[in-house]
Amino acid sequence: MNRLEQTHWVAALFHPEKAPLTMFATEDAERFVVYQNNIIVSLIDSLVDSFPALVQLLGENYFHAVAREFVQENPPNSPVMAEYGTQLPGYLEGFLPLEMLPYLADVARLELARIACFHAADSATLSAEDFTSLSIEALLSASFVLNPSLRLVVSEHPIFKLWHSQIHDSPIPALADWRGEEVICLRRKNVVITKQLQLGGALFLKTLINGQTLEEAWKAASAKDPGFNLTEALGSLVNEQLTVSIIY
Amino acid sequence: MSHFDTSPVNPCVGVSFKPQYFADICLESAAIDFFEVHAENYMSLGGLYHEQLRELTRTYPLSVHGVGLSIGGTDPINALHLKRLKHLCNIYHPVSLSEHLAWSVHDGIFLNDLMPLVYDESSLARVISRIDQIQDYLGCRLLIENPARYIKLTKQTLDEPYFLQQVAERTGCGLLLDITNLYVSAFNLGFDPVQYLTDFPLQGVEEIHLAGHSKNRLADGGQLFLDDHGSQVSEEVWLLFQEVVDSIGSKPTLIEWDNNLPTWQGLCLEANKAREILEKSDFLLVSQGEYA
Numbered sequence: 001m002n003r004l005e006q007t008h009w010v011a012a013l014f015h016p017e018k019a020p021l022t023m024f025a026t027e028d029a030e031r032f033v034v035y036q037n038n039i040i041v042s043l044i045d046s047l048v049d050s051f052p053a054l055v056q057l058l059g060e061n062y063f064h065a066v067a068r069e070f071v072q073e074n075p076p077n078s079p080v081m082a083e084y085g086t087q088l089p090g091y092l093e094g095f096l097p098l099e100m101l102p103y104l105a106d107v108a109r110l111e112l113a114r115i116a117c118f119h120a121a122d123s124a125t126l127s128a129e130d131f132t133s134l135s136i137e138a139l140l141s142a143s144f145v146l147n148p149s150l151r152l153v154v155s156e157h158p159i160f161k162l163w164h165s166q167i168h169d170s171p172i173p174a175l176a177d178w179r180g181e182e183v184i185c186l187r188r189k190n191v192v193i194t195k196q197l198q199l200g201g202a203l204f205l206k207t208l209i210n211g212q213t214l215e216e217a218w219k220a221a222s223a224k225d226p227g228f229n230l231t232e233a234l235g236s237l238v239n240e241q242l243t244v245s246i247i248y
Numbered sequence: 249m250s251h252f253d254t255s256p257v258n259p260c261v262g263v264s265f266k267p268q269y270f271a272d273i274c275l276e277s278a279a280i281d282f283f284e285v286h287a288e289n290y291m292s293l294g295g296l297y298h299e300q301l302r303e304l305t306r307t308y309p310l311s312v313h314g315v316g317l318s319i320g321g322t323d324p325i326n327a328l329h330l331k332r333l334k335h336l337c338n339i340y341h342p343v344s345l346s347e348h349l350a351w352s353v354h355d356g357i358f359l360n361d362l363m364p365l366v367y368d369e370s371s372l373a374r375v376i377s378r379i380d381q382i383q384d385y386l387g388c389r390l391l392i393e394n395p396a397r398y399i400k401l402t403k404q405t406l407d408e409p410y411f412l413q414q415v416a417e418r419t420g421c422g423l424l425l426d427i428t429n430l431y432v433s434a435f436n437l438g439f440d441p442v443q444y445l446t447d448f449p450l451q452g453v454e455e456i457h458l459a460g461h462s463k464n465r466l467a468d469g470g471q472l473f474l475d476d477h478g479s480q481v482s483e484e485v486w487l488l489f490q491e492v493v494d495s496i497g498s499k500p501t502l503i504e505w506d507n508n509l510p511t512w513q514g515l516c517l518e519a520n521k522a523r524e525i526l527e528k529s530d531f532l533l534v535s536q537g538e539y540a
Contacts, residue, residue, distance in 0.1 A: 001320075001351075001364075001365055001366040001371060001401070002322070002370065003322035005366070006321070006322055006351065006354050006363075007354065007355070009354075009363065010354045010355065010357065010359070013359065022402070023366070023401050023402060023403070024399050024400060024401055024402060025400065025402065027468070028399050028400060030466050030467055030468060030470075031398050031399040031436070031466070031472060032399055034398050034399075034464075034472060034474070035361065035363065035398070035399075038360075038361045039359055039360055039361050042360045042361060043360055046360070075357045075358070075359070076357070076358040076360065077356050077357060077358060078328075078329070078358055079288045079314075079315065079316025079326075079329060079352070079353070079358045079360075080288050080291045080292070080316075080332075081288065081289075081360065082289075082291075082292055118295050118296070119292030119293065119294070119295050119297075120292075120293060120294055120295065121293035121294040122293075122294035122295070122298070122299075123294075148293070148294075149294075149295075187295065190295055190296035190299055191296075
């Protein structure tokens, strides 16, 4: 089978309406359908595994229908299936039949963050002594390498409550409580922990993730969240094992 | 790469490892000689899967089985994928590294399934050159597996046993004989599996795969077998396995079960069936007679 024949074969896999192939007898066409189904169904199944909350929110049948279109337009470009589906949030944002449900894309982003967290590199984290050995001035001007499993997802929608409602069978957020949420995913003892943060805490972490100093993170958080408490935030950095090294 | 600790008279039976079996394997020391994992499931950087595999490989030999190298493809070999595979081998030192005689990538798209090759001189030359390239890069030998086939391709000028014999001879790779794939292909394409085994370069076989398959009805009334790895090994496949073992002796044998997973105990029962056949093979009796 040369390159051109493989090109025709692949085109027919994803677009059955295209011209029939000449690489097998016409009466065997139904057997070719097995390859079409194997690919499409296995890719849809992989998305079902990766996006359990989204499957619940959309209903299994509807999710399958959306996933089928997504798979045909966005087949994987890596044999590592844990990496498949990263384009789904963007795809959902452009999917007109779902434009009235703009929170779905961010729920998908949260589910992707959980997968990335699950598979991220292992790393030893800093202890309280690593922090207390430095003066407060040195700490404030330091930046940090954060735990590689840490993921932060910020949304205009209550994505933590939405995700939690589907996975842990809790109530869906009421319309009166419909406000943006900041969520972190972090792996501890190889279990992914998903937690909601206050706005200040999220801005603090976001600034540190960007490689800025502790002082800059403190200022960014305090500017938008008067209740932000630096001592508590530092306590979280240690207790939640969020840091890997201090750069000072 | 280290090697299986085996000889034609020593049974060596493995099973596909799944994360959900880990606790059971730790609880009781399993009568399993090796575990096999899919390479692509262990290409992430860290986390639970790697922790389990590190623990497992302290006690058991590991066989790594891939679907992403696209040996029969026409895209250049994916350098990143090859690099990740080498990294995996450097960490876990598998006793065997295998891939399929098939293609799974085209125009950068991963198809998540194994596509059939037309066996002719040009695809033979391509496959040989790609295996050479892969083995050179990895610094170890591959085992190449006969695929399950569902459709008869026109323009084919070579048969599969000859193709694999040439591949093994000209690249130095070993062969992985998947007896379920053979049985499924023989039914779907209408050839005699016993004749296939007569033609097959059995001396090059270094590992055997056994798995369940399903029987599916086609709209035209015909039947199609699928190697879905989702049930027990069928009686017909056990019989073919017996023939192979009688002919070449005991080879490392894997029960491949990837879907509709049984309990750990259920999987061990299936592995024990393979072990019994290996232990009672004619080859073993004949060999013992020779040594007596």
